[in-house]
Amino acid sequence: MRPDLEREYVEYVQARLPRLHRTAYLLCADAFQADDIVQATLTALYVNWKRAAGADNLDGYVHRIMMRRYLDERRRGWSKVLLGDRLPEQSAPVDHAVEERDALVTALRSLPRGQRAVVVLRYFGDLSVEATAEALGCSTGNVKSQCSRGLAALREALDGRQSVTVAQGGRDRS
Known part of the structure; x- marks a missing residue:
């Protein structure tokens, strides 16, 4: 070059x-x-x-x-192969920001690949609808619908997690 x-x-x-x-x-x-x-x-x-x-x-x-x-x-x-006979121990998070980030990453992983790709590129990569469509090789309408479905699924997953956390926190105070 x-x-x-x-x-x-x-x-x-x-x-x-x-x-x-x-x-x-x-x-x-x-x-x-x-x-x-x-x-x-x-x-x-x-x-x-x-x-x-x-x-x-x-x-x-x-x-x-x-x-x-x-x-x-x-x-x-090979990407699904686990090297070792068990998963490593997970340490308890000290900071709530880590818990929130972990919850977000877990919720992102639960999305189908197309929705995850659109949400990541649009909101974490700061791409426009058009740039996201170009990067994924699809229409802008597809980006908008996948984004809408992905955000709805993320909200549902994260709201469900908060409900469980609040309910568990209430039992601990009793």
């Missing part, structure tokens, strides 16, 4: 890397898998940088690559 193109690529990646990692993490809820998805995305971007740099919406182009890599990871059988 020419030095000027490589410099542009490095500048782009340095500016977007935290956001890309956050988006990948919200899609898969696993930091190590998010690292793999981002690495695969950036590798594909590097290979096609000359063409990608000329795209009208470079961020949409990159999000589309990321979504494809995420779906590829989900299709691989």
